[in-house]
Amino acid sequence: MKEELGGKLQFELDLSQPLYEQVWNHVRSSVAKGVIGLGEKMPSVRELAQMLQINPNTVMRAYQELERDGLTETRRGQGTFITSDPIKVATVRESLAQAAVEEFLARMDGLGFTVRDVMQMIRSKGGNGE
Amino acid sequence: MKEELGGKLQFELDLSQPLYEQVWNHVRSSVAKGVIGLGEKMPSVRELAQMLQINPNTVMRAYQELERDGLTETRRGQGTFITSDPIKVATVRESLAQAAVEEFLARMDGLGFTVRDVMQMIRSKGGNGE
DNA sequence: TAGGTGTATTAAGTGATATAATACACTCAT
DNA sequence: ATGAGTGTATTATATCACTTAATACACCTA
The missing domain is CATH 1.10.10.10 (Winged helix-like DNA-binding domain superfamily/Winged helix DNA-binding domain)
Known part of the structure; x- marks a missing residue:
């Protein structure tokens, strides 16, 4: 095992x-x-x-x-x-997420979408919480 | 010119x-x-x-x-x-955006973030509409 | 001591990217 | 028609990241 x-x-x-x-x-x-x-x-x-x-x-x-x-x-x-160390894991997780968000928003901005636009698009994906 | x-x-x-x-x-x-x-x-x-x-x-x-x-x-x-053709431009733009959103959400999901989590993070970025 | 760890080194092959040098087909103004 | 400016195609070469392969070494543990 x-x-x-x-x-x-x-x-x-x-x-x-x-x-x-x-x-x-x-x-x-x-x-x-x-x-x-x-x-x-x-x-x-x-x-x-x-x-x-x-x-x-x-x-x-x-x-x-x-x-x-x-x-x-x-x-x-x-x-x-x-x-x-749970702290380390959390730190890495959040830093990765942070980087992903930045990159994503920059990409969307490059296409002419505002943060508000982006929120709209994501909301339609989500449905509920999970 | x-x-x-x-x-x-x-x-x-x-x-x-x-x-x-x-x-x-x-x-x-x-x-x-x-x-x-x-x-x-x-x-x-x-x-x-x-x-x-x-x-x-x-x-x-x-x-x-x-x-x-x-x-x-x-x-x-x-x-x-x-x-x-404005339609073509719009189509390309939206398809690029769509792809970006999908990829981004998949990446965030891989880190254990729900769509709701993601909305929270982005909201804090936005401030207002622009 | 023996076998399992991580680590380092050297060599080789592959594919995407980029450059370079040419050549060709097409269009337009002259 | 001619020539200059288009997009396009071809061939060759170079570079770099990635991957594999084959060894070898240092460390830990039973």
């Missing part, structure tokens, strides 16, 4: 984006949504590479980005672990 | 994105915001390349994408013109 994280990290890859970015994003999302718990141990570089059928170097790059985000902590000889 | 469009298309390029994409986006934005009027004549491929200090082939690629969007019409031997 060591494969708990295995299932969560068994996702599909496509070629429209760099592979390391997809791995990176998938882990960030999983942590942000709470699918992966704090302090959990990630699969080893080689193991995840095997699962996803990609090169260990590519997985390592994703792991390095995650550590730079402050989302993971690596212990040499032991493995890579999701941080146990 | 033929350089009316020249000024509008004299923008800055960086290396974070493909050059042809930047040209493409800049023209789309300019048309969407009405900075470039319907039916206006674009600079020639060689002329714009000269202005932006890039290769004519790169400009041509941008022009081809614009035509695939339906935003421009090219007349062999005459030049490239912004479409005179």
Whole structure:
């Protein structure tokens, strides 16, 4: 029963984006949504590479980005672990969201939409809260 | 006095994105915001390349994408013109906006934010209507 | 000590992007 | 008709990010 994280990290890859970015994003999302718990141990570089059928170097790059985000902590000889600090997770989550919002609004502004316009469009998507 | 469009298309390029994409986006934005009027004549491929200090082939690629969007019409031997059809412009604009919204919401969902959350964040940006 | 960790290095291949140099077909003013 | 200015096509070359591959090393733990 060591494969708990295995299932969560068994996702599909496509070629429209760099592979390391997809791995990176998938882990960030999983942590942000709470699918992966704090302090959990990630699969080893080689193991995840095997699962996803990609090169260990590519997985390592994703792991390095995650550590730079402050989302993971690596212990040499032991493995890579999701941080146990809820503050860090929240900070990363909000900073990612903030960046997404900025970029999105800039893009919409480039098309001539005001913030008010944007609110309208999103409201029609939402329906209710969920 | 033929350089009316020249000024509008004299923008800055960086290396974070493909050059042809930047040209493409800049023209789309300019048309969407009405900075470039319907039916206006674009600079020639060689002329714009000269202005932006890039290769004519790169400009041509941008022009081809614009035509695939339906935003421009090219007349062999005459030049490239912004479409005179307001419907087409509106259609392209809305389809671009639609795509942006979808992508943005998917990204935010990946971080665990509901549409309601997103509305909150954007409202705090807006202030008033403009 | 043995096997599993993360990490570093070197080499090679691939594809998108960009440049360069030419050439061709078309249109318009002269 | 001619010539200059259009868009377009082709071929070659260069660069860069990404990916894979094959090793090797340092660290931890049982």
